[in-house]
Structure formats: C-alpha cells, structure tokens
Amino acid sequence: MSTTSKEVADTTFDDVTAAEQDAHRQDVELATLEERVTSGDLTVTAEAIEKQSALARHAHRVADGVRNLYVQSKARKRDRDIAQLAADIDTDTSTDSAALVKAWDTLEGAARALQELANAHDVKVAEWAERARELRISSEVEHGLNDQGGLRFRGELLPPIHAAHLFARLFIVPGGYYAPLPLREAHDGMIDATRAELERLGGDDE
Structure with missing residues (x-):
C-alpha cells in the first residue's frame, strides 16, 4: 500500500507518540502472557502467545512507519517554508x-x-x-x-x-x-x- 501526500502531511508528533505507546502496550501484554505461563498458568495457549507476539511486532512496525511519515512531513513543511521565504523576499518592495x-x-x-x-x-x-x-x-x-x-x-x-x-x-x-x-x-x-x-x-x- 502506497503512502499518500495527505498521509505524510497529516502526520504529527502526537501520532508518533500514540504509535509508540501502542507498541509498548502490546509488548506489555505479550510479557504478561509469557509470565503467566512461567508462573504455572497452563491455560495460556501457544496460539495466544503467537497471536500477541504478532500484534507486538506489527505495532512496532507501525510505529516505525509513523516515525518515517513524521520525518517526511517535517521535511516537506521545511521545503514549503523555504519556498514561502523565497517568495516573500522576491516579491517584497517595502524597502525604500x-x-x-x-x-x-x-x-x-x-x-x-x-x-x-x-x-x-x-x-x-x-x-x-x-x-x-x-x-x-x-x-x-x-x-x-x-x-x-x-x-x-x-x-x-x-x-x-x-x-x-x-x-x-x-x-x-x-x-x-x-x-x-x-x-x-x-x-x-x-x-x-x-x-x-x-x-x-x-x-x-x-
């Protein structure tokens, strides 16, 4: 799936924080399941651990992707700001x-x-x-x-x-x-x- 310009432009630091927090939550959930098994709770199945492990891996990949989108967003904003500065300088006639x-x-x-x-x-x-x-x-x-x-x-x-x-x-x-x-x-x-x-x-x- 390709990333649209709108997705890049809409990515904020808050989005990065939310994605990182979700990845952390998935890690905690996985660790909790594994701890239950080692503590003697044999009702936790391998499938449950594998499913949670997959969710945790995916959450980390999502966080990586959001960080990359945020970096691209900042780069594009900087390019726009530079272009606007150049335009302001080129069109200014206020200095007499x-x-x-x-x-x-x-x-x-x-x-x-x-x-x-x-x-x-x-x-x-x-x-x-x-x-x-x-x-x-x-x-x-x-x-x-x-x-x-x-x-x-x-x-x-x-x-x-x-x-x-x-x-x-x-x-x-x-x-x-x-x-x-x-x-x-x-x-x-x-x-x-x-x-x-x-x-x-x-x-x-x-």
Missing part, C-alpha cells in the same frame, strides 16, 4: 532604497558639519588653554585650567566638545563588538543634557 540613501546622506552631512563645528571650538579652547599655561595661570584660581583640557574663565567653564564624544552620546553603549548601536530615545536624559551643554557654549547671544 532611495529614502535610505537620502537619510544616510543627510546623516553623513550632519555628522561632518557637527565634527567641523566641534573641532573648530576645540581648537579655540586649546589655544586659550595654551595661552593660560604660558601665563602660568594656576588651575586653583578662578581663571585656571581644568583637568578636561578646557579653561575656567570668570567663573564659567569653557570645555572642549570632542566630536567623537558627541556621536557616542547619541547611542546606547553596545554589549559587544558586533552588537547594534540603538539610538537613544528623542528625550533621553543624555540627549537633553548634551543639547543644554551645547546651548550654554553660545553664551547669551540669543
């Missing part, structure tokens, strides 16, 4: 490559502009700090240097910006080298604090 390129160009341009502005500020602060050193201004007085490479003048801190530090503040620190760098939420404390620091650098010109 033009928008991605535009966003990337915007991000790169903004990053380079931020880097240039930050570098210009840092060069200016470094020049002031060097002039302060040449004048031997102590770090302990009001007009002194600070340990961040910036300058405190008239009670106001003039720190360097360090563009790389600004970029790092946009992202949550990753867990590993290949971990993603998720952007912080728009109103994350680090984002707002950095914005406030940059606003202070402009003084009271607004």
Whole structure:
C-alpha cells in the first residue's frame, strides 16, 4: 500500500507518540502472557502467545512507519517554508532604497558639519588653554585650567566638545563588538543634557 501526500502531511508528533505507546502496550501484554505461563498458568495457549507476539511486532512496525511519515512531513513543511521565504523576499518592495540613501546622506552631512563645528571650538579652547599655561595661570584660581583640557574663565567653564564624544552620546553603549548601536530615545536624559551643554557654549547671544 502506497503512502499518500495527505498521509505524510497529516502526520504529527502526537501520532508518533500514540504509535509508540501502542507498541509498548502490546509488548506489555505479550510479557504478561509469557509470565503467566512461567508462573504455572497452563491455560495460556501457544496460539495466544503467537497471536500477541504478532500484534507486538506489527505495532512496532507501525510505529516505525509513523516515525518515517513524521520525518517526511517535517521535511516537506521545511521545503514549503523555504519556498514561502523565497517568495516573500522576491516579491517584497517595502524597502525604500532611495529614502535610505537620502537619510544616510543627510546623516553623513550632519555628522561632518557637527565634527567641523566641534573641532573648530576645540581648537579655540586649546589655544586659550595654551595661552593660560604660558601665563602660568594656576588651575586653583578662578581663571585656571581644568583637568578636561578646557579653561575656567570668570567663573564659567569653557570645555572642549570632542566630536567623537558627541556621536557616542547619541547611542546606547553596545554589549559587544558586533552588537547594534540603538539610538537613544528623542528625550533621553543624555540627549537633553548634551543639547543644554551645547546651548550654554553660545553664551547669551540669543
């Protein structure tokens, strides 16, 4: 008797479990009959034992067959899933490559502009700090240097910006080298604090 595609597709792990349990039951029944004979129950006939032995053998063959059908069923399902994945990939048009390129160009341009502005500020602060050193201004007085490479003048801190530090503040620190760098939420404390620091650098010109 040949196996139909429907039989293969309909075979589940529960079917395998049921077939194995039936085979076990037939083994137990056979063992019980044989034990009765060895215990002195001579009413158990050879025919009964042979019949039960045949049922047990058949149940094991059925269990083997159901397991094979289940393996085939899983293989066919995997083939269908692979075909569906390929179809989804081939027909997908949701990724807007033009928008991605535009966003990337915007991000790169903004990053380079931020880097240039930050570098210009840092060069200016470094020049002031060097002039302060040449004048031997102590770090302990009001007009002194600070340990961040910036300058405190008239009670106001003039720190360097360090563009790389600004970029790092946009992202949550990753867990590993290949971990993603998720952007912080728009109103994350680090984002707002950095914005406030940059606003202070402009003084009271607004």
